[in-house]
Amino acid sequence: MIPKLRTVNVMRYISPLREGGSLPALAEACDDFKYVIKFRGAGHGTKALISELLGGLIAKHLGLPVPEIVFVELDKAFGQTEADEEIQDLLKFSQGLNLGLHYLSGAITYDVATNTCDPLLASKIVWLDSFITNVDRTFRNTNLLIWHKELWLIDHGAAFYFHHSWDNWEKTSVTPFAMIKDHALIKQASELETVHKEFTQKLNDAFFRELVNTIPDEFLNWEEGPSNEEIRDVYFKFMSNRLAHADIFLKAAQDAR
Incomplete structure (x- = not known):
């Protein structure tokens, strides 16, 4: 819940x-x-x-x-x-x-060159970003912070990029997400298979339906034309379909390593 x-x-x-x-x-x-x-x-x-x-x-x-x-x-x-x-x-x-x-006061930016990341955690982050098609966690801009000696994730605003070209959601939902090769943690992500088994069990349609219902109407009154419920339904179907084809983006991440 x-x-x-x-x-x-x-x-x-x-x-x-x-x-x-x-x-x-x-x-x-x-x-x-x-x-x-x-x-x-x-x-x-x-x-x-x-x-x-x-x-x-x-x-x-x-x-x-x-x-x-x-x-x-x-x-x-x-x-x-x-x-x-x-x-x-x-x-x-x-x-x-x-x-x-x-705001994580006193946090410092994670630097791939000087900071380390546990392989299991790195694999979880890489899997997440592959699933949500997050193009913005690269070596140039990691969007990771070190706060109280722990790694924190910030800034997912560049994910779900299909919604900038609304008609191609179905095609994007089964993309292998080739941009994962530029991910800041791809080299450390050696536990992807283990994470894949865990996360594909944790995510399901019931969670996705609850998730899209958290989107307030104020964020959905777009000029493009679809109703708020139609928009929520596309996000739901995108995530449901992507999870059903998760092996595709898993393989892309494994190949990128």
Whole structure:
């Protein structure tokens, strides 16, 4: 069962995180915690927030360390004192519901050249990213943090890339995901077969149906035309079909090693 996500209100904008392509920001919420906010008004809009939500919740379900995910309300008064016009526009177009991840204060970026990763954990991360078609965990940008001597996964906004070309979801669901060859942890992922057996048992259609129902309507009111329920159903069918053909992307990852 997926725990109900909390909703917080942003109280204070602290700073933009310009290393992120979608211009996320560090902000303080009404619960006195700090969050990295992913804005609906940035880059790929709410599709990136959906990827972040689904990818993060799948990772949590599989036992991988991901910061707490919360829904974030942003009112129209927020950010009016921001001097940067680009950020002002971003905040203006992000009024309403956004997504946040608990800020891991003091965390450092995982560096493939200097940090090690347990082969089993590396295999779990590689399998996850193969399943959700996450193109953004490379040597150049690992989207991995070391926090309290543990490895944490962040930023799944580039996953489920099929939704940027909505009509090809069925074809993408059975792709071998050749881009896994560029994964930051591919060389350490020597336990893929073991992980494959574990994860294909943990994931199922009941979980996927519950998962897509966590996507709020505010993220689904697209201009493309499909209804919110039709969109949720495509995400469900994509994941169900991908799991049914998981041997395809497993082999691609094994070959890439």
